Amino acid sequence: MENELTRQDKQRIEESIRGKYLKVAASPEGLFRYPTGRAGLEALGYAPDMLHDLPEPVTAAYCGVGNPFALGPIREADTVLDIGCGAGVDSIIAAKLAGPSGAVTGIDLVPEMLARASENARLAGVDNVTFQESSAEQLPFPDASFDVVISNGVFNLVVDKVKALGEVFRVLKPGGRFMLADQVLAGELSKGTKARVENWAR
């Protein structure tokens, strides 16, 4: 399917993603079909000990679709990459789990989300997490950089998923783990490329 998209299609998709998440950076409330903020975190089963010391503005920014931490532990001193970190809630939780000897990097396409993530990290008092602008399709990291890669509700938006998964594989250390929460297609695709492009980030 991705091969049918032109460069212009991809640009329109990225613009629509940036447009939507520019609004989400202000507040995700009312922009999704599922609960966001603390209600979303609790409904998805994030452990209470992960949430109890997160300030309200941090939890309010959450808009994930699943709990990647239910898929395996983040160990002390782990290096973790959060692809599509958004407002940084999962990155901050991973940073707390990895501890001061660990390090977390969050990447996102949208500068406003990254600014919100940095502010959230400051509010949460974690200093072992950094955020930078990057596409999932071209990760700016050397091979074998991370013990764990997490992602939450982002790969469904990536245009070239095969390429992005190849990048995840490349930057993971041998034996590293990929813990993914996302959306998968469970019905019919929109008919025609134009409709698919328009519906991509909805």
Place this chain on the structure above:
Amino acid sequence: MLEQAGFEESELVMETGFNSSPVTKGVLFRAAKPPAAGVWERKPTREAEMQEGEMEYLLKRALDLGAEKAKIIDAETVVVAEWVRWKCQYGCPLFEKDRFHPPFAPDAESTKKVLKEYTKAILLNGPNGQTLSEAALKLEGEAYHRGYYKAFALTALVPSGGAACAPVSSPGAT
């Protein structure tokens, strides 16, 4: 697609219930990059991890939650015998009372089969069956949230009047 990228052990673990549109559904996937022997230190296997920090944490939590003793055991050491069912069937006031007791509780054969799907269990011990059951249930939830999604509490017998049948220990399998 994950295998195409080179991943091993890729697994669709569960649906999250958070669906962003009528034609999509939220899911959890996990996958691992194969270790390269001799180049990188191999990551511990899931079973090895269970014997390390995570399980130690769960043991500590078991005590915090009210168990007097907690110990990691091999699931294969749990004895399942038919005679227990007979003892409950003839003489136990809780027979046919609820789903925790015969004939509604799982039989010995299915219990054996399920236990074979686990490698480790946590054995809880204490004098109060209700406290143990509550501890086991909370521990099941905490283990799940720490990645042991198969965690399942086999609880002590807690309904009122169950003293005659109440075991003193409650294994919470992980």
